[in-house]
Amino acid sequence: MPKRSDTLSHSTHHSSPVTHHRRRIGAFVCHCGHNIAGVVDVKRVAEELSRYPGVVYATDYEYMCSDPGQDLIKRAIREHRLNGVVVAACSPAMHEATFRRAAEEAGLNPYLVECANIREHCSWVHDPGEEATRKAIRIAKTMVEKVKGNMPLEPVEVTHVDKCLVVGGGIAGIQAALDVAEAGFEVILVEKSPTIGGHMAQLSETFPTLDCSQCILTPKMVEVERHPKIRLLVNSAVEEITGYIGNYRVRIRRKPSYVDPDLCNLCGECEKVCPVRVPNEFDRGLSERGAIYIPFPQAVPSTYTLDEETCLGIKPLICGKCSEACEPGAIDFDMQEEIIEEDVGAIILATGYDLYETRALPEYSPDDPDVIDPLQFERLLSATGPTRGEIRRPSDGKVPKTVVFIQCAGSRDPELHKPYCSAICCMYTAKHALLYKHAVPDGRAIVFYIDIRAPGKGYEEFIHRVMEEDRVLYIRGKAAKVFREGEKLVVRGVDTLSGQRVEVEADLVVLAMAVVPSACVEELARTLRLSCLDENGFLKEAHPKLRPLETLAGGIFIAGAAQGPKDIPGAVTQGSGAAAKAISLLSAPCLTHSPEVAEVDEELCSGCRVCAPLCPYGAITVEEVAQVNELLCEGCGTCVAACPSGALTLRNLGDEQLGAMVEAALAELGPARAAVGVKDG
């Protein structure tokens, strides 16, 4: 259990007016080069602030976040005995931590430092001149008022659980799980399907090296299965996640597989006698499987699985033939669904991707059996696939002599489909065309493309190889229509380089469908209470450039295509990166929790209980009076706003403080004066 910090008790008293008068605040106005100074009169902002009550020192500087800028703040804190600092600069999301750390180095409690956002909220959105300067002054003054009411605080220390949850057993999740486990921490790897491996297991060969996908993937899958630190839960889904950084509780629902993996010897007799035949998901419907089946021979865990949904009936048992055929007696119809609860310190979400459904593109005749998606083509190319690696079209099993590949099917189409580039289609389409030409040397491969995007290592060279050595015909232009005429499919489009209309007869058409987030991710995001999905439904990173592996929820990281379309090296890199983030969290001696949480004035509390049911974290208990568990409290302040007796307050954002901030935001400003010498308190 997390322990309470005793450091907090020194600093948790209500702010008092007496303290306000004692604040000696320094105001530091940043030019940010031209970013702020090009729009806002920074000298005047500093000058106005220097005359503002409570401010004893004000100055401006070109780059406050630079080392000399930080030194300037540190020196001023010491020389002018500052006990409060306002830095009027960029958004606190950028440099609040920088300035707080600098102040701490000069002996000032970091919670007495605030950023006034005069860049993102002012200079970047307004035209240069008087109005922008006046707004900057107002913003800075509100923050001076805030600092006047701030109290010095110490972070609350929290212990954490030394265990990591990884959601998703594709290549990103596998890599993350292995890295965390190798560092010595326990990992729970949850996968919704009966095997790990994800989409990579379905691939034939990988671009640009043409490694056999399964050959490089399966050793890692086996390593996961054998690793003493990894607990693998397949057929499982995360149902609920509660708690906070370092201390999450997860509830996982595991569906029964009805087969004991320790007893199953993979003889396959059960599937032979199973009367059910349904499309095999692993082969994207190009083959059939029984209700009892193994997705592919190297599945991990290495066992058959009985699919309850398609079985003729288990409760009550209707058929039971598989059980009769099973020599080792591995089939157990009494196996129950399990709810597994685990405490974990960190969570890595690697839920991967799905393909946008071909049905969304009716102009390409998606119901025609010879119009297929790229994963179906991968299965046709795979030695373990439904045709044992021979390319035969689904309708009649003939070898297609002309294959047309249509790129950007559903991607880069903001009006009707997905606005983004799916990132991997250019490369796998080139690979598809190459592998097809190698398998059918007298065949024709034609690619319709808008642009070729090949930014990875060796990717551009690969495209050239496909175009020049393998003589694949690339037509620049989007195909408009695919329709059947007798034996053949007709692909109609425009060659935008020549301006000519093009019509091609094809035996097989492969649609490079857009990559979309896995269906499960939305539900998961809701469980996590993360405002963490971007406009396209992918998991959103905490910062698009600088925090690409983190979510806004502490201790929850993201990896792989769940964050956006990416290739295998990208997914592996993110898997390792997210693992490194989790490892650094799990190996910290203790974590800290923000002290800016709600607190109760027991004298004022009437015990009315209005607050407790409002708290989404169950942080408030009321006996005689309300009590706030500061480890559970996330500091939203909803209870504070509801308290009818004013007994609850939010540390460093109290009502009195806020009132002063609003007043500063609205106060009349005098006319512009000539800049005078900066007051030095």
Added chain:
Amino acid sequence: MGSGNGSEPRIVAFLCRWCSYAGADLAGTSRIKYPPNVVPIRVPCSGRVDPQWVLDAFEKGADGVLIGGCHPGDCHYVSGNYKARRRVALLKKLLTQLGIEPERLRLEWISATEGQRFARVVSDFVRELKELGPARVMSDR
């Protein structure tokens, strides 16, 4: 005091730090222009906004108050935005009784990816407040 006739409306915006404040940051990063009439105040959650603050702001001369929160279902703190929505509904009734047009209080859901939307909300609000004219604040009565 409210701003004089023909002058610019003054707006205080209480923006939740996870969505709307970040959305306003994105408007900045994307250099989307909007009128300078709004002074943002960062709060943890729209649920932290005490109705008293809104009344205070009008008393202190605001012509409009904007509360920005996360979209329904997206609240970082689960449900603070729903609490804000209920409070605002009641508060608008109270404002009417105090002689303040309820349109002067706006609750908007603006996510961290909606910089464009933040700019549009502010622009629209400023235009509407100009049409309404300066607020007849409580201290004027």
